[in-house]
Amino acid sequence: xxxxxxxFEDCPSYDVALERLRLVMAEEGIEADVEVIKVETEExxxxxxFIGSPTIRVNGxxxxxxxxxxxxxxxxxxxxxxxxxxxxxxxxGMIRRRLQSQDR
Amino acid sequence: xAKLKIGDKAxxxxxxxxxxxxHSLGDYADNEAVVVFFSCNHCPYVMAWEDRMVQVQADYADxxxxxxxxxANDAQKYPADSFAKMKERAQAKGFNFPYLYDETQEVARxxxxxxxxxxxxxxxxxxxxxxxxxxxxxxxxxxxxxQYLRDALDAVLAAQTPxxxxxxxxxxxxxxx
Numbered sequence: 001x002x003x004x005x006x007x008f009e010d011c012p013s014y015d016v017a018l019e020r021l022r023l024v025m026a027e028e029g030i031e032a033d034v035e036v037i038k039v040e041t042e043e044x045x046x047x048x049x050f051i052g053s054p055t056i057r058v059n060g061x062x063x064x065x066x067x068x069x070x071x072x073x074x075x076x077x078x079x080x081x082x083x084x085x086x087x088x089x090x091x092x093g094m095i096r097r098r099l100q101s102q103d104r
Numbered sequence: 105x106a107k108l109k110i111g112d113k114a115x116x117x118x119x120x121x122x123x124x125x126x127h128s129l130g131d132y133a134d135n136e137a138v139v140v141f142f143s144c145n146h147c148p149y150v151m152a153w154e155d156r157m158v159q160v161q162a163d164y165a166d167x168x169x170x171x172x173x174x175x176a177n178d179a180q181k182y183p184a185d186s187f188a189k190m191k192e193r194a195q196a197k198g199f200n201f202p203y204l205y206d207e208t209q210e211v212a213r214x215x216x217x218x219x220x221x222x223x224x225x226x227x228x229x230x231x232x233x234x235x236x237x238x239x240x241x242x243x244x245x246x247x248x249x250x251q252y253l254r255d256a257l258d259a260v261l262a263a264q265t266p267x268x269x270x271x272x273x274x275x276x277x278x279x280x281x
Contacts, residue, residue: 010276010277011276012149012274012275013242013243073181075146075182075276076147076148076149076275076276077148078146078147078148078151079148085152086148086151086152087148087152087242087243088148088149088152088242088243089243
C-alpha cells in the first residue's frame with residue numbers, strides 16, 4: 001500500500017491531520033510508510049494535482065475524491081463530515097474507509 | 105500578528121455590505137461591544153465556525169453587542185469569495201450580522217489581520233480588548249473547552265479585562281492581491 005500526505009504549510013492543521021492518519025493506520029495494522037509532500041508553489045500544486053491541504057491519497061486515490069472541476073491551488077481544503085459539518089480535516093472514519101477499501 | 109495591539113483604538117472603516125448598505129464603524133458607536141472579524145466564504149475554518157458566529161450574535165444581541173464580518177480576499181483568484189457569493193452565503197447561513205466587502209484590502213491591512221477567521225473585540229470606548237480565535241476547537245463544537253470570544257465579551261460587558269486578551273488566530277491566510 002502506498003500512502004501519500006500532501007500539505008500546504010499556511011494551513012494550520014496539517015500536523016493534526018497527519019497524526020490522525022498515522023493513528024488510523026496503526027489501528028488498522030497498516031505498516032506502510034507515509035510519503036509526506038510539502039506543496040510550496042502553485043506550479044507544484046498543478047503538477048501534483050493538489051486541490052488543497054491536507055490531501056491524503058491511498059494507492060494514488062484521494063480519500064475524498066474531488067469534483068473534476070476543482071482547481072489545483074495552494075489553499076486549505078474543506079471536508080464534509082459524516083454529520084454534514086464542514087471541517088478543515090478529514091475524519092478518522094473517512095481515512096479508515098479508504099484504507100480498508102484498498103487493503104484487500 | 106495584528107498591527108492593532110491590545111489597548112489600541114479601533115480603526116474606522118466604511119465598507120459595502122451584502123445588504124446593499126454601506127456600513128461604517130461609527131454606525132456602531134452606541135454598542136456596548138463591537139466584534140470586527142475578518143472572514144470569507146471559501147475557508148474551511150470559517151465554514152467550521154460560522155454557525156457559532158451566528159449563535160454568538162444571537163446570544164449577545166440583547167446585550168447590545170454587534171458582530172461585523174469583513175471579507176478582504178482576492179475574488180479574482182478565489183471566485184468563491186466574490187461579493188455576489190458573499191450575498192449568497194449570508195442568505196444561506198442566515199447571517200445576523202453585517203457581512204462587508206473590503207475589496208481594496210486596506211481595512212484588513214490596517215487592522216493587521218492575517219487569517220480567516222480572526223476576531224477583534226472592542227469595548228464601548230472602541231478600545232481593543234481581545235484579539236484572536238473564537239474558541240479552541242474549530243473541528244468539533246462539542247469539544248470546545250475555551251470560549252475565548254464569549255469570555256472576552258462577558259468581561260468587556262462587565263467592564264473587566266478579559267482573562268485571555270490574545271490568542272493566535274487559526275484559519276486560512278487572507279488571500280492578498
